[in-house]
Amino acid sequence: MFSLREPAPFTRLRDAQRVLVAGAGGGFDIYAGLPLALALRAAGKDVHLANLSFADLYGLDTDVWPAHGVAAVRPDTEARGPYFPERTLAQWLQLRGLPSTVYAFPSTGVRLLRAAYRALISHLGGIDAIVLVDGGTDILMRGDESGLGSPEEDMAGLDAVNGLDEVPVRLVVCVGFGVDSYHGVSHGLVLENLAALDRDGAYLGAFSLPGAGREGALYLDAVAHAQAATPDHPSIVNGSIAAAVRGEFGRWSTPPGPGYALRATLCDFGRCSGQARISDIRHARPL
Numbered sequence: 001m002f003s004l005r006e007p008a009p010f011t012r013l014r015d016a017q018r019v020l021v022a023g024a025g026g027g028f029d030i031y032a033g034l035p036l037a038l039a040l041r042a043a044g045k046d047v048h049l050a051n052l053s054f055a056d057l058y059g060l061d062t063d064v065w066p067a068h069g070v071a072a073v074r075p076d077t078e079a080r081g082p083y084f085p086e087r088t089l090a091q092w093l094q095l096r097g098l099p100s101t102v103y104a105f106p107s108t109g110v111r112l113l114r115a116a117y118r119a120l121i122s123h124l125g126g127i128d129a130i131v132l133v134d135g136g137t138d139i140l141m142r143g144d145e146s147g148l149g150s151p152e153e154d155m156a157g158l159d160a161v162n163g164l165d166e167v168p169v170r171l172v173v174c175v176g177f178g179v180d181s182y183h184g185v186s187h188g189l190v191l192e193n194l195a196a197l198d199r200d201g202a203y204l205g206a207f208s209l210p211g212a213g214r215e216g217a218l219y220l221d222a223v224a225h226a227q228a229a230t231p232d233h234p235s236i237v238n239g240s241i242a243a244a245v246r247g248e249f250g251r252w253s254t255p256p257g258p259g260y261a262l263r264a265t266l267c268d269f270g271r272c273s274g275q276a277r278i279s280d281i282r283h284a285r286p287l
Helices: 008-012 032-044 085-095 110-124 152-164 179-183 187-199 212-231 234-247 276-283
Strands: 016-021 044-054 071-073 103-106 129-135 169-175 203-208 272-277
Touching: 008 169, 008 187, 016 032, 016 110, 032 044, 032 212, 044 085, 044 110, 044 203, 071 085, 085 103, 085 272, 110 152, 129 152, 129 234, 152 169, 179 234, 187 203, 212 234
Parallel strands: 016 044, 016 129, 044 103, 129 169
Antiparallel strands: 071 103, 169 272, 203 272
């Protein structure tokens, strides 16, 4: 039973002690999961971070791979090229005195990605819940919309995690409602899809990330650190979400770019989080 006194995803995760927060679509998606991960860790839960990676993981040393298809990225992990969001995040976590290993999956198809998730779960000694995080909302697209954003990697992660029946709780969190307008997503259709999930009992509501709170402040710090560390590859999505958390409105991103920080009366669109059960999203879309 859900209550206004507690956001529904925290109700679903109340009994979970070991939680994996994973970026669904690669790149900087895992940054969008930081506020939730920090809140869960503050609640005393054992939280691990993972991400579908666009970095050149196959150039990493063999001792970086604790399991097949899973790289354990730490602040000092060496790699080819400057683009390495997982290492950048690990370095920020170390600066803040937080556990600083970020697990990375090579960009691949559903079956290999699911196998990599299982390998990581075994390496961690089992988990109670997976929270799959999308920076934006294109993971909620069914496939018949006029604009889909960039859903390919999101769909791979969604289908991979949906098949992990051994994990009791599997949720999807979308952070940054409004951001995907840059990629042609109609957010009227996003709301329509959320309504369909709600009718099926799968929608877990929305909440806002206050910039004045601990999680909001740390998120802003992490995004600023990432933008400074990778100036040639800034995250438009997280820059736009960060702008909204700071109180910006309209066309705005950090650094300046084509992102948006959108707001509405009900909730700051740029910093809204919508949650649903993975299985219900997965089965609601045509295959």
